[in-house]
Amino acid sequence: MTEHDDIDYIYGELAFGDYFADEWLVTQILFDLSKTYEDLYIHLSDNEGEFLLIEGAQYLPYWLESENAGNRDWINHGRILIIPEEYYRDRSLKLAEALTFLHRAVYKCLKVEELDNAVINKVKQFPKVALEGQISLEITVPRKIAGVLMRNRVLNQAVLLFGKEINNEKVSPKFDDMVDLKIQTTALAYLFVDYYLKSQN
Numbered sequence: 694m695t696e697h698d699d700i701d702y703i704y705g706e707l708a709f710g711d712y713f714a715d716e717w718l719v720t721q722i723l724f725d726l727s728k729t730y731e732d733l734y735i736h737l738s739d740n741e742g743e744f745l746l747i748e749g750a751q752y753l754p755y756w757l758e759s760e761n762a763g764n765r766d767w768i769n770h771g772r773i774l775i776i777p778e779e780y781y782r783d784r785s786l787k788l789a790e791a792l793t794f795l796h797r798a799v800y801k802c803l804k805v806e807e808l809d810n811a812v813i814n815k816v817k818q819f820p821k822v823a824l825e826g827q828i829s830l831e832i833t834v835p836r837k838i839a840g841v842l843m844r845n846r847v848l849n850q851a852v853l854l855f856g857k858e859i860n861n862e863k864v865s866p867k868f869d870d871m872v873d874l875k876i877q878t879t880a881l882a883y884l885f886v887d888y889y890l891k892s893q894n
Contacts, residue, residue: 700792714819716744721819724812728771734795735768736788749811754803756782764791768804772809774802775872829875857869 695704707719716739723735737745743762746753756778757765763775763785776786776794786794795802 700796703791716820717815720745720812723818724768724771724816727768732771733769734774734799736764736766736791737768738763745812746808748815749805749808752805752807752811754778754805761785764788767791767795769799771813772804773812774799774804775808777801777803831873831875833871834874836872839872839874 695702696755707715722736727733727735741747742759744767745768746757746762746766754775757775761778761784765786767774767776776791780786780794781790846867
């Protein structure tokens with residue numbers, strides 16, 4: 694939780710790697726959450742920029758481009774609001790500027806029905822699509838580190854790589870106390886690891 698000019702907001706980051714379904718799964722969750730609180734405004738972006746606007750790029754106003762789109766699109770009550778062109782049209786907005794506008798003049802925001810429909814049709818696919826991309830595997834790791842790995846899902850790919858090498862007897866670690874460990878990872882991560890191990894032969 695942080696604050697700007699008496700406006701409280703929550704900031705978070707998600708490391709989703711190459712599995713973009715996780716990004717849209719979070720979007721779907723936040724989209725539904727926005728319907729619960731009418732005064733809740735949510736902004737999402739990734740390393741490519743305003744991905745909600747990218748999803749419905751063909752429906753955007755003529756003036757809205759990547760150079761001035763930053764922090765302009767906000768989810769509110771299951772719809773996407775766009776901060777209008779007269780508010781610093783020549784550049785993207787700073788977060789503080791966007792929050793100030795939403796606080797003082799949200800009624801001026803644009804609503805593009807076609808953009809809403811494009812994004813809603815995308816998020817409707819979740820969580821089903823994200824769950825279909827998950828696989829469960831059983832690997833072997835030293836007991837001493839099993840607990841740490843179970844608590845830290847960020848290490849899934851590392852666990853997968855380590856465990857598969859042990860199971861394939863490609864390494865001979867000097868651990869006496871080995872245990873079977875079930876992990877959940879994405880099919881994409883599994884294929885990457887499988888490709889890596891084969892390339893080492």
